[in-house]
Amino acid sequence: MIQLKKNIPSCWLKIKMICMLLIFILMDFLPCAQSSLKLKGNRPNIIFILTDDQRWDALGVMGNPIIKTPNLDKLASAGILFENSYVTTSICCVSRASILTGQYESRHKIHDFVTDFTPAALAETYPVLLKNAGYKIGFIGKFGVGNHQPFQIFDFSVNTEVEKGQPDYLIKEADGHMIHETDSISHSISKFLDEYAHKGPFCLSVSFKAPHEQDGNPPEYIIQKRYGNYYKDELIPEPVTANPKYWNSFPDFFRTNSNFGRIRWKGLFSTPTLYQENVKKYYQLITGVDDVVGQIIKKLSDTHISDNTIIILMGDNGFLMGEHGLEGKWYGYEESIRVPLFIYDPTLPDKIKNIRASQIALNIDIVPTILSMAHVSVPSKMQGKNLIAVLENKIPARKDFFYQHYFFGSPKIPKEEGVVTKDFKYMIYIEHHYEELYDIMHDPHETTNLVNHAKYKKKLEELRERYKELGSSVF
Numbered sequence: 001m002i003q004l005k006k007n008i009p010s011c012w013l014k015i016k017m018i019c020m021l022l023i024f025i026l027m028d029f030l031p032c033a034q035s036s037l038k039l040k041g042n043r044p045n046i047i048f049i050l051t052d053d054q055r056w057d058a059l060g061v062m063g064n065p066i067i068k069t070p071n072l073d074k075l076a077s078a079g080i081l082f083e084n085s086y087v088t089t090s091i092c093c094v095s096r097a098s099i100l101t102g103q104y105e106s107r108h109k110i111h112d113f114v115t116d117f118t119p120a121a122l123a124e125t126y127p128v129l130l131k132n133a134g135y136k137i138g139f140i141g142k143f144g145v146g147n148h149q150p151f152q153i154f155d156f157s158v159n160t161e162v163e164k165g166q167p168d169y170l171i172k173e174a175d176g177h178m179i180h181e182t183d184s185i186s187h188s189i190s191k192f193l194d195e196y197a198h199k200g201p202f203c204l205s206v207s208f209k210a211p212h213e214q215d216g217n218p219p220e221y222i223i224q225k226r227y228g229n230y231y232k233d234e235l236i237p238e239p240v241t242a243n244p245k246y247w248n249s250f251p252d253f254f255r256t257n258s259n260f261g262r263i264r265w266k267g268l269f270s271t272p273t274l275y276q277e278n279v280k281k282y283y284q285l286i287t288g289v290d291d292v293v294g295q296i297i298k299k300l301s302d303t304h305i306s307d308n309t310i311i312i313l314m315g316d317n318g319f320l321m322g323e324h325g326l327e328g329k330w331y332g333y334e335e336s337i338r339v340p341l342f343i344y345d346p347t348l349p350d351k352i353k354n355i356r357a358s359q360i361a362l363n364i365d366i367v368p369t370i371l372s373m374a375h376v377s378v379p380s381k382m383q384g385k386n387l388i389a390v391l392e393n394k395i396p397a398r399k400d401f402f403y404q405h406y407f408f409g410s411p412k413i414p415k416e417e418g419v420v421t422k423d424f425k426y427m428i429y430i431e432h433h434y435e436e437l438y439d440i441m442h443d444p445h446e447t448t449n450l451v452n453h454a455k456y457k458k459k460l461e462e463l464r465e466r467y468k469e470l471g472s473s474v475f
Helices: 002-041 070-078 093-101 124-133 183-197 244-248 262-269 272-302 363-374 387-391 453-473
Strands: 047-053 079-087 136-141 157-160 171-173 179-180 200-208 310-313 341-344 355-362 400-405 418-423 425-430 434-439
Touching: 002 341, 002 418, 047 272, 070 341, 079 400, 093 363, 124 136, 124 272, 124 310, 136 418, 157 183, 171 183, 179 183, 183 200, 183 272, 200 400, 262 272, 272 310, 272 425, 310 363, 310 434, 355 363, 355 387, 355 400, 400 453, 418 453, 434 453
Parallel strands: 047 200, 047 310, 079 355, 136 157, 136 200
Antiparallel strands: 079 341, 171 179, 310 341, 400 418, 418 425, 425 434
């Protein structure tokens, strides 16, 4: 008994030491656990807005003195505005596939409007990758890839495309009333935020039809009536290259009545009256989108999630409005391939807020940027760059990119490839081996093809070699 009494304090001492050791371990562990939980809880919400056929200069913040886009301008100015943003293929279906996959057309293999993503390809699009990482995902509007849109993968979806390949501007609601597609999207965004604002991190993809024309013969722009008086007293300057001499300078294979861009030009921009009317409608549709963005901003504030919600806006391709005697996209001119892009991220450090970024940004950069923001690994198949890492000098900015467009082919839309840098552009119509070289730094309207100018022979050879190099790397 005497021995037992002596051992009791020793035993309790050991227990006490073990308890203290456990406390120290837990004290070390808990901050890490709390930090990990905080990171998971604070993963940002992401709203990605895609407009249809919005060219780079159809924003007030990009220097357009006529168009009214105050809400978009505010976000762009408070965030990162990319002044040199492009698409790698200027057509809806292909560009949207590139945006979803982070890949060039030559890799994702979506060459037309009817090809669906394979299950394997769909599994590596940004919505599915985010869903697998715990995000709630929503999609509203036009998916734009394939005949069978995969809306079943989303937690919330509203399909304005309705298996047509292109939404109508006027949509019949369940009660029989007609509503403009932009207004329908606005209502759907509000419903999504009502349901998912506080259910963990979400990614909502919003795809407007605006400002795409309503297909028809001729095509037309259908606006909401309340915007009918917008811009009525403005005189829109005609493009420099609207002069007939630029259309007439094209080679015979291009300058035909079968050229798709020329056909659509006739119905929308071929006379001064048509030009004024339809550019104003194009602007009115964009102002309609701007008002929806204003409503999103208010809704985020009302639901107290604005401080943790990133808003990204991009155009799926640009749009020729009479330049070179053409309407539409497809071709490698600046108005066709250059698009608006901004990232408003309230969680970023101040050093990369409120900036105008001069680095080249591409549609294939959207996925790696979004995934990185959400702390999700970027698949190796993706060819884009995390734009935030570029701005932070963690990875190098690109000096150029490869352009490709293969839909239809001659005579409707001659197939085209090329190389775009900040200063020069080399394009080749591959079915005819017809080359174009433009000094876009000094000739931003691309008025003079320099292929046959002796002064630019060295630059031409340099870009021909770069064209071969890039062309072999994008597959």
